Amino acid sequence: xxxxxxxxxxxxxxxxxxxxxAIGVMVRRNALIVMxxxxxxxxxxxxxxxxxxxxxxxxxxxxxxFVVIAVAAAEAAVGLAIVVAVYRARGHADIDRLGALKH
Amino acid sequence: MMARxxxxxxxxxxxxxxxxKARLAPAWVLTLAISLLLVAVGSWAPGxxxxxxxxxxxxxxxxGHDHPEQAGDAPAAPEGQAxxxxxxxxGAATPEGQAxxxxxGARIDATLTDSSPGAALFFWxxxxxxxxxxxxxxxxxxxxxxxxxxxxxxxxIAAVFTMLYAHFLSAIQVLxxxxxxxxxxxxxxxIMNKPEDHPWGRVGTFGxxxxxxLVLYLLVRMGTVLWNVPVEPRMVRPPxxxxxxxxxxxxxxxxxxxLELERHCPDFGTTKAIGDSLFHEYLFPFEAVSLVLxxxxxxxxxxxxxxxxxxxxxxxxxxxxxx
Numbered sequence: 001x002x003x004x005x006x007x008x009x010x011x012x013x014x015x016x017x018x019x020x021x022a023i024g025v026m027v028r029r030n031a032l033i034v035m036x037x038x039x040x041x042x043x044x045x046x047x048x049x050x051x052x053x054x055x056x057x058x059x060x061x062x063x064x065x066f067v068v069i070a071v072a073a074a075e076a077a078v079g080l081a082i083v084v085a086v087y088r089a090r091g092h093a094d095i096d097r098l099g100a101l102k103h
Numbered sequence: 104m105m106a107r108x109x110x111x112x113x114x115x116x117x118x119x120x121x122x123x124k125a126r127l128a129p130a131w132v133l134t135l136a137i138s139l140l141l142v143a144v145g146s147w148a149p150g151x152x153x154x155x156x157x158x159x160x161x162x163x164x165x166x167g168h169d170h171p172e173q174a175g176d177a178p179a180a181p182e183g184q185a186x187x188x189x190x191x192x193x194g195a196a197t198p199e200g201q202a203x204x205x206x207x208g209a210r211i212d213a214t215l216t217d218s219s220p221g222a223a224l225f226f227w228x229x230x231x232x233x234x235x236x237x238x239x240x241x242x243x244x245x246x247x248x249x250x251x252x253x254x255x256x257x258x259x260i261a262a263v264f265t266m267l268y269a270h271f272l273s274a275i276q277v278l279x280x281x282x283x284x285x286x287x288x289x290x291x292x293x294i295m296n297k298p299e300d301h302p303w304g305r306v307g308t309f310g311x312x313x314x315x316x317l318v319l320y321l322l323v324r325m326g327t328v329l330w331n332v333p334v335e336p337r338m339v340r341p342p343x344x345x346x347x348x349x350x351x352x353x354x355x356x357x358x359x360x361x362l363e364l365e366r367h368c369p370d371f372g373t374t375k376a377i378g379d380s381l382f383h384e385y386l387f388p389f390e391a392v393s394l395v396l397x398x399x400x401x402x403x404x405x406x407x408x409x410x411x412x413x414x415x416x417x418x419x420x421x422x423x424x425x426x
Contacts, residue, residue: 002227022318023315043257059377062380063388066275071395093295
């Protein structure tokens with residue numbers, strides 16, 4: 001297992017990365033850290049796509065990962081704009097205290 | 104007030120450090136635990152990818168046999184064999200015995216490059232960097248150090264992409280993520296220049312532990328499923344014209360590939376191949392992404408624009424101009 005790297009190793013690595021990102025999203029309170037954890041999860045998904053592209057010898061996975069990277073950039077831009085707007089309005093970016101839509 | 108998880112992890116670190124006489128930071132304890140879990144999942148999951156079977160005589164591997172005309176077209180029998188053997192896990196004793204009796208060297212290795220110790224060493228190095236960097240990111244209180252850890256993690260992910268023969272996407276990863284998106288994060292952190300006093304969620308110790316346990320369960324299930332992905336021999340193609348270990352003499356990239364070598368020397372992962380794929384097969388998604396980026400720029404400007412009452416904020420338009 002240690003010296004014989006297979007596709008499974010890469011896939012499990014992507015799963016670990018996704019899990020760490022999910023932990024970050026659930027456990028942290030700062031909106032910026034949560035967004036960074038979301039970026040980690042997107043990267044894990046990208047890694048999985050690339051492993052399968054490599055496995056099948058199909059370049060379509062690379063195109064898919066390319067599109068995912070572009071959409072992640074758009075998501076980061078809009079999300080950070082929302083964080084900035086919330087911070088201006090509230091003075092903090094603590095997602096546990098942003099429950100105004102709950103009531 | 105440090106978090107409860109942090110305290111628990113620090114206590115675990117002290118317990119661990121009693122043997123090693125060294126104080127372990129909580130992040131490193133978590134990194135170590137997750138890495139060990141990675142190894143454990145890898146070693147215990149049955150029917151892993153390295154044992155996909157191939158019939159004797161079929162040259163599905165790229166490990167240096169000299170019949171390139173046979174290399175890609177696996178016959179139907181070993182395909183069915185491998186497809187049937189992989190989901191059964193370790194119960195696949197009979198095909199292993201058959202293959203071992205017929206030809207000892209006939210099992211293919213579904214490895215990415217080869218099974219050399221160097222590739223394994225670099226894989227584990229980059230995997231440790233990815234896991235450690237991401238754990239570093241989600242455990243920091245200082246946002247700037249979290250961003251710096253994120254940049255390191257993205258470099259390691261780019262290295263992993265390179266190991267997957269995705270050279271172009273590796274460069275894009277460094278340019279877009281480590282270059283553009285992280286700069287955006289730094290901008291926003293500089294705007295909201297305020298330390299957080301309660302970094303962890305207020306769901307309590309039980310909630311945090313339950314969240315971590317559920318995610319670890321998710322990780323184990325996901326890792327097991329992904330590890331057990333059946334690999335048929337015909338899926339294992341020679342990687343690219345950067346074919347270091349394929350054993351097939353591919354022409355250099357500036358020369359055209361002869362027709363009989365075309366399926367063995369694909370331009371996998373190169374910019375040319377990505378361009379072919381993007382502009383022929385996936386032209387509409389490509390154009391749609393450009394529209395999405397335009398909408399995102401306009402939306403980010405509209406959302407982050409300061410209102411009339413707030414004082415003039417010169418940093419209002421920072422989240423827009425990326426990508």
